[in-house]
Amino acid sequence: MANGPSGEGVIERLIRVLETFDPDHTAQTASQISRRAALPASTGHRVVAELTAAGLLERDDEGRARVGMRLWELATRGSLALGLRQAALPAMERVQSAVRQHTQLAVLEHDTALFLERLSHPEAGANITRIAGRLPLHASSSGLVLLAHAPREVIERVLASPLPAVAPDTITDSAVLRRRLSEIRRLGYAVSPGSVETVSTGIAVPILDSGTVVAALSVILPRGSRDETRTLVLLRDAAADIATTLAQARLFR
Known part of the structure; x- marks a missing residue:
């Protein structure tokens, strides 16, 4: 996986984004996720868009991102x-x-x-x-x-x-x-x-x-x-x- 300007790999950035979701933050905007993940806004928005396209995140009626059912499905298989x-x-x-x-x-x-x-x-x-x-x-x-x-x-x-x-x-x-x-x-x-x-x-x-x-x-x-x-x-x-x-x-x- 290619590294960003900070030397951090793509997987690390994905994990940082997913780790921003917890029982107190179940639905977040891309800007909120970027801040909580300590990522540049452009990077955070891009990662959120990619995860949403893959079905790992979903959008609610207000456009906020939530953990997607596909992420649960993949994590559960063979667990x-x-x-x-x-x-x-x-x-x-x-x-x-x-x-x-x-x-x-x-x-x-x-x-x-x-x-x-x-x-x-x-x-x-x-x-x-x-x-x-x-x-x-x-x-x-x-x-x-x-x-x-x-x-x-x-x-x-x-x-x-x-x-x-x-x-x-x-x-x-x-x-x-x-x-x-x-x-x-x-x-x-x-x-x-x-x-x-x-x-x-x-x-x-x-x-x-x-x-x-x-x-x-x-x-x-x-x-x-x-x-x-x-x-x-x-x-x-x-x-x-x-x-x-x-x-x-x-x-x-």
Whole structure:
């Protein structure tokens, strides 16, 4: 791919444009995209036009660009994330039906917890997590489970980085975090009261595939809930069911 005057390749510019879309910026003008992507206006407008012509972006009634269905289609084809989500959904639905609280599936991606699915209920408590949203690994119960079982280099990289507080009870001390990760590996689960939102407690367990932790399954309870023990049992049973489903799917590939 040809480079622009800055030496940046075409792929890098495309990614910068696509990364400007998030839950708070679902529809943008080409000028807004250019500013948020830190691209010259002419470059931004050209990239947006090319992505629109390819169907990766679409125009709404006001002429603003949105992520196109074709981008979703291409990203979904053969995706490992899609297979994991499909394997997890039946067990997630059983958990969510029993606890009537947010039930979530997350994976480790680029040193963050990336949430692939979230099932909710009208009576569920506070939760900032969104599908395709990310949280720092040290902040959420899912992230702590994923980090505890991550490769050593990932753990050390996170421990060596600043640990910003998402909420007042987020772990921000690397020594405390190291001890917590060891405890999670020993216990096989994480309970995080107030680490993302003061009023909520996250409970997460690992999901294994061929002995490797590939995801985390979590429930967000109101803080102080008496359902923590029951929820943990439900999550462990669900994680075991998901692991069995993944193993069976592998047999038929």
